Amino acid sequence: MTDPTVTDPTASDPTERLLTNARVVLADRVIERGWVAIARGRVVAVGDGAAPEKGDDLGGDLLLPGLVELHTDHIEAHYVPRPKVYWNPAAAVVSYDGQIATSGITTVLDSLRVWREESAEAVDGQATTLAAAISTARDAGLLRIDHLLHLRCEVPMPDVVDEARSLVDRPDVRLISLMDHTPGQRQFRDEEKLRIYYRGKAGGLTDAELDVMFARRIALQAAHAGDNYRALVDLARARDVPLASHDDTTLDHVAEAVRDGIAIAEFPTTMEAAMALHAAGVRVMMGAPNLVRGGSHSGNVATADLAAAGVLDILSSDYVPSSLLGAALLLPELVPGLDLATAVRTASKTPAEAVGLTDRGEIAPGKRADLIQVRWVDGIAAVRRVWSAGRRVA
Structure with missing residues (x-):
């Protein structure tokens, strides 16, 4: 069809x-x-x-080949260019589309956060608005490239399953990721790194305010994460949508991903997890900004180290669209024995195949x-x- x-x-x-x-x-x-x-x-x-x-x-x-991007939430920077300043959503999509196209990306999975939380995040629970805006711009012939959807699901959030269910039957949904940013684990095992992140992103929350936020997130994980995780896995399986894990850190995380048929592991935080995921046939995705900058901003494993170990499958621009092309071309210079064709595949053919787009890449x-x-x-x-x-x- x-x-x-x-x-x-x-x-x-x-x-x-x-x-x-x-x-x-x-x-x-x-x-x-x-x-x-x-x-x-x-x-x-x-x-x-x-x-x-x-x-x-x-x-x-x-x-x-035109690049294929599976995980970028950069659309949010166009929709909310400053805290609490909301742009016309369709106009934001058109602006974002232009930036993505001129970065060399011809197929993008727009990563929409599918949860609501009382938090310092500028865009919170706006997936429905942005998905509708993408459709509006597409139907009007305003887009230069192909836009598909990646539903980023924060599993501890109470309403995440209902919100994902309301979007998953759209024909442009091609990926669901299962994320958990609870303080003290996965990407933010070092809680201070998360404090630094929110101080910068939210415009200066105090430690007391962060203490309240972190306590609330820990409580939400305890109350909801287990049931929501299973429900989201079942939802993806029923709709035949590929699943991605997020920030796998331990071998227990790897075992969980393999058990649940995870297709893509987004940004594993340790060499141990990345090697085990790759060996199990899960495609390992890492951040292009990590490679271009020379390391992880969160203090986790470096993209270049995974490439040198032969376990890097997919690059993602994450929060800097132009980094995808730069990282793909930089890889052969950083990793001895890695040729240009192999490097470019990490940003084109392999991500396309990972979400069933076999006609491109x-x-x-x-x-x-x-x-x-x-x-x-x-x-x-x-x-x-x-x-x-x-x-x-x-």
């Missing part, structure tokens, strides 16, 4: 294109000087050397013509042009 939320390549610009004189990054190798032919929104041919006829000369730039005949022209100079990636299903969008 055709997914109505995904661009139909046959409806894209039918103009045939021949992109020449490029370093073409395929899924398994790099053509140092090659060409790609596009027609009806698909790649129809890929060649090595001089093109068969005159085309659009890319001047030796990289030609990569690589440059190959028959695949969608989601392509990006990139100039890489001294560790800086500049996106020159972007095509989504063969249509120039940036």
Whole structure:
């Protein structure tokens, strides 16, 4: 069945294109000087050397598959640009879409937080509003790239199951993540790191105020997390939506993920957990900002270390859209023996396959013509042009 939320390549610009004189990054190798032919929104041919006829000369730039982003909540920064300042939600989506496209991402799973809490968070329980705004912008033809949904479910929150249930039957839902940010465990085993996070994000909560927040979260976890976790797993299974775990830290977390058929492990915090997850066939996702910055802002395991250990499967831009491309191109320079094609797969083919999008994520005949022209100079990636299903969008 055709997914109505995904661009139909046959409806894209039918103009045939021949992109020449490029370093073409395929899924398994790099053509140092090659060409790609596009027609009806698909790649129809890929060649090595001089093109068969005159085309659009890319001047030796990289030609990569459009990137596939599975976890970014950056849409919230456009909807609430300052604390308590709410933008028109559809206009926020269009602005966000432009930033995502010009970062080289042609398919994005917009990560919407599916819970409500009396807290310092700027966006709280706005998944329904933002999901509707994405549909409005899509239906009006205002979006450049494909937008799908990732429901970020904070399992200790009392209403999270009802809210997830209200959204899960949308045709654009492609991933559900099971998160638990209770102080003292997973990402924030070091409670002081969480205090630093909220002091910065919330504009200066006092320690006394944080004490109240943390006590409330601990109580909510004790009261609701177990039942909500099982209900969300059952909901995802019933709808055949892939599941992601979040911030796995211990081997007990790994065992739980494997037991429940988790497909993707988002941001494991320790080498031990990441290696066990990867060995069990769970795809390990890590933050691109972690790699670009040289380490985790929370003091957890470094993305580069997991790549060097051979257990990094997927990169995510998380909170900085441009970091996805930069990290993919930086990986071969940081990890001996890791080639460019393998690095680019972590931001294209592998994430696409992880959520069932087998028509994209690589440059190959028959695949969608989601392509990006990139100039890489001294560790800086500049996106020159972007095509989504063969249509120039940036």
